[in-house]
Amino acid sequence: MKFSVLIPCYNEEETIAEVIEKTQSLQTLYEKEIIVVDDGSTDGSCLVVKRYPKARLVRHSSNRGKGEAIRTGLKYATGEIVAIQDADMEYRPEDLPKLIKPILEGRADAVLGSRFIDGAGGMSGSHWLANKFLSLVATLLYQHKISDVMTGHKAFRTEALRDLDLQSNEFEIETEIVAKVIAKGYRVSEVPIKYRYRKKGAAKINWRHGFRSLYVLLRIGL
Numbered sequence: 001m002k003f004s005v006l007i008p009c010y011n012e013e014e015t016i017a018e019v020i021e022k023t024q025s026l027q028t029l030y031e032k033e034i035i036v037v038d039d040g041s042t043d044g045s046c047l048v049v050k051r052y053p054k055a056r057l058v059r060h061s062s063n064r065g066k067g068e069a070i071r072t073g074l075k076y077a078t079g080e081i082v083a084i085q086d087a088d089m090e091y092r093p094e095d096l097p098k099l100i101k102p103i104l105e106g107r108a109d110a111v112l113g114s115r116f117i118d119g120a121g122g123m124s125g126s127h128w129l130a131n132k133f134l135s136l137v138a139t140l141l142y143q144h145k146i147s148d149v150m151t152g153h154k155a156f157r158t159e160a161l162r163d164l165d166l167q168s169n170e171f172e173i174e175t176e177i178v179a180k181v182i183a184k185g186y187r188v189s190e191v192p193i194k195y196r197y198r199k200k201g202a203a204k205i206n207w208r209h210g211f212r213s214l215y216v217l218l219r220i221g222l
Contacts, residue, residue: 001030003100004079004158008037008069009087013044020052022093023085030104035076036087037069045087067173071166074158083155091153095193099155102189109160109186112146112178113153113193123197130210134175137214141221142182146190150174150213153193160186171209172216179220 005023009016016036023034034055038046040063049057058072070084081100085093095113102108115123116135123131127150135149152174164180166173182188 002079003030003032004077004082005034005085006073007085007087008066010039011041011043012087013048015089016087017048020055035073037073039069065169067168082158086152092194108189109157110181110188111155112190113151114148114190115195116147117192144182149178172212175213175216
Protein backbone atom coordinates (compact mmCIF):
# COMPACT_ATOMS: atom_id res chain seq x y z
CA MET A 1 0.00 0.00 0.00
CA LYS A 2 1.31 3.43 -0.95
CA PHE A 3 0.02 6.75 0.35
CA SER A 4 0.57 9.92 -1.72
CA VAL A 5 0.60 13.31 0.01
CA LEU A 6 -0.04 16.28 -2.29
CA ILE A 7 1.24 19.61 -0.94
CA PRO A 8 0.16 22.69 -2.93
CA CYS A 9 2.63 25.46 -2.14
CA TYR A 10 2.66 29.17 -2.97
CA ASN A 11 5.14 31.44 -1.16
CA GLU A 12 5.41 29.29 1.97
CA GLU A 13 9.17 29.28 2.54
CA GLU A 14 8.66 29.85 6.27
CA THR A 15 6.58 26.71 6.84
CA ILE A 16 7.10 24.22 3.99
CA ALA A 17 10.15 22.64 5.64
CA GLU A 18 8.18 21.88 8.80
CA VAL A 19 5.35 20.37 6.77
CA ILE A 20 7.72 18.10 4.84
CA GLU A 21 9.66 17.05 7.93
CA LYS A 22 6.54 16.21 9.92
CA THR A 23 5.07 14.29 7.00
CA GLN A 24 8.26 12.33 6.45
CA SER A 25 8.51 11.47 10.15
CA LEU A 26 5.06 9.88 10.35
CA GLN A 27 5.35 6.30 11.59
CA THR A 28 3.23 4.18 9.25
CA LEU A 29 3.07 0.61 8.01
CA TYR A 30 2.64 1.79 4.44
CA GLU A 31 4.91 3.53 1.96
CA LYS A 32 4.61 7.31 1.66
CA GLU A 33 5.37 9.61 -1.23
CA ILE A 34 5.41 13.40 -0.93
CA ILE A 35 4.64 15.56 -3.94
CA VAL A 36 5.08 19.31 -3.53
CA VAL A 37 3.49 21.38 -6.28
CA ASP A 38 5.05 24.82 -6.24
CA ASP A 39 2.45 27.12 -7.75
CA GLY A 40 4.71 29.84 -9.12
CA SER A 41 6.24 30.93 -5.82
CA THR A 42 8.30 34.12 -5.90
CA ASP A 43 10.04 33.51 -2.58
CA GLY A 44 12.48 30.75 -1.61
CA SER A 45 9.95 27.93 -1.31
CA CYS A 46 11.50 25.84 -4.09
CA LEU A 47 14.98 26.14 -2.61
CA VAL A 48 13.64 24.87 0.70
CA VAL A 49 11.89 21.89 -0.90
CA LYS A 50 15.05 20.94 -2.79
CA ARG A 51 16.73 20.27 0.55
CA TYR A 52 14.51 17.20 0.88
CA PRO A 53 15.41 14.74 -1.90
CA LYS A 54 12.65 12.32 -0.86
CA ALA A 55 10.03 14.95 -1.64
CA ARG A 56 9.21 15.29 -5.32
CA LEU A 57 9.05 18.90 -6.50
CA VAL A 58 6.78 19.84 -9.41
CA ARG A 59 6.76 23.49 -10.47
CA HIS A 60 4.29 25.78 -12.19
CA SER A 61 5.90 28.63 -14.09
CA SER A 62 3.23 31.03 -12.80
CA ASN A 63 0.62 31.14 -10.05
CA ARG A 64 -2.41 29.15 -11.26
CA GLY A 65 -4.33 28.55 -8.03
CA LYS A 66 -4.78 25.74 -5.54
CA GLY A 67 -7.19 23.81 -7.75
CA GLU A 68 -4.70 23.66 -10.58
CA ALA A 69 -1.94 22.65 -8.15
CA ILE A 70 -4.05 19.75 -6.89
CA ARG A 71 -4.78 18.54 -10.42
CA THR A 72 -1.09 18.72 -11.28
CA GLY A 73 -0.09 16.78 -8.17
CA LEU A 74 -2.70 14.13 -8.86
CA LYS A 75 -1.08 13.42 -12.24
CA TYR A 76 2.12 12.39 -10.45
CA ALA A 77 0.55 10.44 -7.57
CA THR A 78 1.29 6.72 -7.64
CA GLY A 79 -0.34 5.73 -4.35
CA GLU A 80 -3.66 3.94 -3.94
CA ILE A 81 -4.63 6.63 -1.43
CA VAL A 82 -3.99 10.34 -1.83
CA ALA A 83 -4.27 13.14 0.72
CA ILE A 84 -4.10 16.92 0.44
CA GLN A 85 -1.89 18.70 2.96
CA ASP A 86 -1.55 22.50 2.92
CA ALA A 87 1.93 24.02 3.15
CA ASP A 88 1.19 26.67 5.78
CA MET A 89 0.93 24.44 8.90
CA GLU A 90 -2.68 25.43 9.62
CA TYR A 91 -3.40 21.70 9.31
CA ARG A 92 -1.17 19.25 11.17
CA PRO A 93 0.55 16.50 9.18
CA GLU A 94 0.18 14.39 12.32
CA ASP A 95 -3.53 14.08 11.50
CA LEU A 96 -2.90 12.42 8.13
CA PRO A 97 -3.04 8.82 9.49
CA LYS A 98 -6.42 9.66 11.04
CA LEU A 99 -7.67 10.86 7.66
CA ILE A 100 -6.74 7.72 5.76
CA LYS A 101 -7.79 5.21 8.44
CA PRO A 102 -11.46 4.94 7.30
CA ILE A 103 -10.23 4.33 3.75
CA LEU A 104 -7.76 1.65 4.83
CA GLU A 105 -10.54 -0.04 6.79
CA GLY A 106 -12.83 -0.02 3.77
CA ARG A 107 -15.38 2.30 5.38
CA ALA A 108 -14.97 5.34 3.13
CA ASP A 109 -13.84 6.49 -0.29
CA ALA A 110 -13.26 10.07 0.85
CA VAL A 111 -12.52 11.52 4.28
CA LEU A 112 -12.83 15.17 5.24
CA GLY A 113 -10.93 16.56 8.20
CA SER A 114 -13.41 18.65 10.17
CA ARG A 115 -12.29 21.59 12.28
CA PHE A 116 -15.73 21.84 13.88
CA ILE A 117 -16.32 18.40 15.39
CA ASP A 118 -14.06 19.17 18.34
CA GLY A 119 -14.33 22.96 18.11
CA ALA A 120 -12.80 25.49 15.72
CA GLY A 121 -10.08 27.10 17.76
CA GLY A 122 -8.03 29.77 16.04
CA MET A 123 -10.38 30.38 13.08
CA SER A 124 -11.24 33.99 12.37
CA GLY A 125 -14.85 35.06 12.90
CA SER A 126 -15.50 35.78 9.22
CA HIS A 127 -14.07 32.43 8.11
CA TRP A 128 -16.07 30.62 10.81
CA LEU A 129 -19.32 32.24 9.70
CA ALA A 130 -18.70 31.72 5.97
CA ASN A 131 -17.73 28.08 6.48
CA LYS A 132 -20.79 27.38 8.62
CA PHE A 133 -23.05 28.88 5.96
CA LEU A 134 -21.43 27.01 3.08
CA SER A 135 -21.49 23.75 5.05
CA LEU A 136 -25.21 24.21 5.73
CA VAL A 137 -25.85 24.83 2.03
CA ALA A 138 -23.88 21.69 1.15
CA THR A 139 -25.79 19.62 3.72
CA LEU A 140 -29.17 20.77 2.41
CA LEU A 141 -28.30 20.45 -1.28
CA TYR A 142 -26.64 17.04 -1.11
CA GLN A 143 -28.60 15.49 1.78
CA HIS A 144 -25.38 14.52 3.52
CA LYS A 145 -24.28 16.06 6.81
CA ILE A 146 -21.15 18.14 6.22
CA SER A 147 -19.71 20.19 9.06
CA ASP A 148 -16.63 21.64 7.31
CA VAL A 149 -17.05 21.92 3.55
CA MET A 150 -14.06 24.26 3.15
CA THR A 151 -11.55 22.05 4.91
CA GLY A 152 -8.18 21.81 3.20
CA HIS A 153 -7.37 18.47 4.84
CA LYS A 154 -8.79 15.55 2.88
CA ALA A 155 -7.97 11.99 1.83
CA PHE A 156 -9.34 9.81 -0.96
CA ARG A 157 -9.02 6.58 -2.78
CA THR A 158 -6.95 7.86 -5.68
CA GLU A 159 -9.25 6.46 -8.35
CA ALA A 160 -12.22 8.20 -6.72
CA LEU A 161 -10.51 11.60 -6.76
CA ARG A 162 -9.47 11.13 -10.38
CA ASP A 163 -13.06 10.27 -11.27
CA LEU A 164 -14.31 13.71 -10.20
CA ASP A 165 -13.06 15.58 -13.29
CA LEU A 166 -12.16 18.66 -11.22
CA GLN A 167 -12.32 22.02 -12.98
CA SER A 168 -11.90 24.79 -10.38
CA ASN A 169 -8.61 26.65 -10.31
CA GLU A 170 -8.70 28.47 -6.99
CA PHE A 171 -10.01 27.80 -3.47
CA GLU A 172 -13.48 26.89 -4.70
CA ILE A 173 -11.82 23.55 -5.47
CA GLU A 174 -12.70 22.65 -1.86
CA THR A 175 -16.46 22.82 -2.44
CA GLU A 176 -16.19 21.26 -5.91
CA ILE A 177 -14.46 18.22 -4.45
CA VAL A 178 -17.06 17.74 -1.72
CA ALA A 179 -20.01 18.34 -4.04
CA LYS A 180 -18.82 15.94 -6.72
CA VAL A 181 -17.67 13.15 -4.43
CA ILE A 182 -21.13 13.08 -2.81
CA ALA A 183 -23.01 13.54 -6.09
CA LYS A 184 -21.17 10.57 -7.60
CA GLY A 185 -22.23 8.34 -4.72
CA TYR A 186 -18.89 7.81 -3.04
CA ARG A 187 -18.82 7.07 0.66
CA VAL A 188 -17.82 10.23 2.54
CA SER A 189 -16.79 10.43 6.19
CA GLU A 190 -15.60 13.22 8.46
CA VAL A 191 -13.02 12.94 11.24
CA PRO A 192 -12.01 15.60 13.78
CA ILE A 193 -8.72 17.37 13.17
CA LYS A 194 -6.73 20.07 14.91
CA TYR A 195 -6.40 23.49 13.36
CA ARG A 196 -4.50 26.67 14.04
CA TYR A 197 -4.70 29.93 12.13
CA ARG A 198 -1.47 30.56 10.26
CA LYS A 199 1.27 32.26 12.24
CA LYS A 200 3.63 32.90 9.33
CA GLY A 201 3.14 34.16 5.80
CA ALA A 202 0.08 35.81 4.29
CA ALA A 203 -3.43 34.37 4.12
CA LYS A 204 -4.56 33.79 0.54
CA ILE A 205 -8.31 33.13 0.82
CA ASN A 206 -10.77 36.03 0.85
CA TRP A 207 -14.47 36.87 0.46
CA ARG A 208 -14.38 36.39 -3.32
CA HIS A 209 -13.56 32.73 -2.84
CA GLY A 210 -16.59 32.40 -0.56
CA PHE A 211 -18.95 33.58 -3.30
CA ARG A 212 -17.25 31.38 -5.88
CA SER A 213 -17.52 28.39 -3.55
CA LEU A 214 -21.24 29.03 -3.08
CA TYR A 215 -21.70 29.23 -6.84
CA VAL A 216 -19.94 25.87 -7.30
CA LEU A 217 -22.18 24.21 -4.70
CA LEU A 218 -25.31 25.56 -6.36
CA ARG A 219 -24.17 24.79 -9.90
CA ILE A 220 -23.37 21.16 -9.16
CA GLY A 221 -26.24 20.62 -6.72
CA LEU A 222 -28.98 22.14 -8.85
